[in-house]
Amino acid sequence: MITVLLFAQLQEEARTATLTINEDVLTVNQLKNQLINAYQLYQVNECMIAINEEYALDIDEIKPGDTVAVIPPVSGG
Amino acid sequence: MITVLLFAQLQEEARTATLTINEDVLTVNQLKNQLINAYQLYQVNECMIAINEEYALDIDEIKPGDTVAVIPPVSGG
């Protein structure tokens, strides 16, 4: 089971700041596909994924207990 | 009669902030020569002259009533 943090417009679209994915291990790319297919979060394609507060690559593996965040293009400053 | 304002090391060398030159009209260049010859202020060669708070050229004329200042290389900031 993996917990996914959502922010900004994704949080509003999903109507939640947190999603739960019922997988033990999956890659960043697999997670993105699940978010699109199961939750229609198409903006995920424009987003970065962070695992434990570090930006991750599509091929990186997400393990149980990791904190995963979907990071839309940032607009701070 | 022309009043000349001195600053920084020139003020210390001349031991005064103000000099009086007994001329009615003279050019900036003539003033510089007087300051060197009569007061041994050799640093004047490295200085700008301001007439009424505007930087002046060597050929500019100083008239009675003008405020003349000798401006060593500045070091503010």
Added chain:
Amino acid sequence: MGQELFQIVESPIETETVINKVKGREMGAITTFIGTVREYTNGKRTIYLAYQAYTSMAEKMLAQIGGEIQEKWPGTHVAITHRVGALEISDIAVVIAVSSPHRKAAYQANEYAIERIKQIVPIWKKEHWDDGEAWLGDQLEQKAYPNGKPEIEGGGL
């Protein structure tokens, strides 16, 4: 230091507080950047802004930017505070303070910091107008990340 150099806060930012974090006897120059909420952007009037952050990661990324700066401009000190929540026109969203023995580095490092904030720090801005609202994409005028990811490593100047 006893002070947090890289902070996300919810209350108003005092510029002086951020500046004080980088002062030092060996410093001759301090530059600050103060980002404020502008009323008009591209002719559209903003009523207020809402900033959201992934706070823990944002502070980590701010600290990473600080590390990049100390590597590129040795001898500089950096402090950055970014505010989140609802901000009104003229409110301060971010303050970056950089101190340095010499001024050139203080300017360059400061500008580098704001550029990097707009690249890698997980903070988002929602504009509220008279007639609607929208989360902004990044301000580098990109729709998505150029290479599929932000420039995590901090390239050259």
Added chain:
Amino acid sequence: MGQELFQIVESPIETETVINKVKGREMGAITTFIGTVREYTNGKRTIYLAYQAYTSMAEKMLAQIGGEIQEKWPGTHVAITHRVGALEISDIAVVIAVSSPHRKAAYQANEYAIERIKQIVPIWKKEHWDDGEAWLGDQLEQKAYPNGKPEIEGGGL
């Protein structure tokens, strides 16, 4: 404005006061430069500095720099305060605040201001060390004015 944008003062400078002079609803960025007294310069320890100014002309020249900036970077606002008298280590000698709708101009205009101050504003600095004192020539590493005069007109960037 009711406020002097270009000032020579004898008392300590409050950064916030200078910043407040350039704030505005149309501004998205404010940069400040704070010049402080550094303890060591070229390995030599400064005890304190004494700044002297030709005050009336110095304020006029600061205002001229402000005019040059508004011409080069339309839409920016500038305020500059320079202190004179005896200053100790870490004391603030000068604060330059520039506001602008966009950040790039705020950085460029601010750096332009300090460079111009070091060229044309009649202010002089006397360093006091353990073992002596000296009035400094200009900090642009020139012994005298390069063309026999300062660049009065404000050349290109």
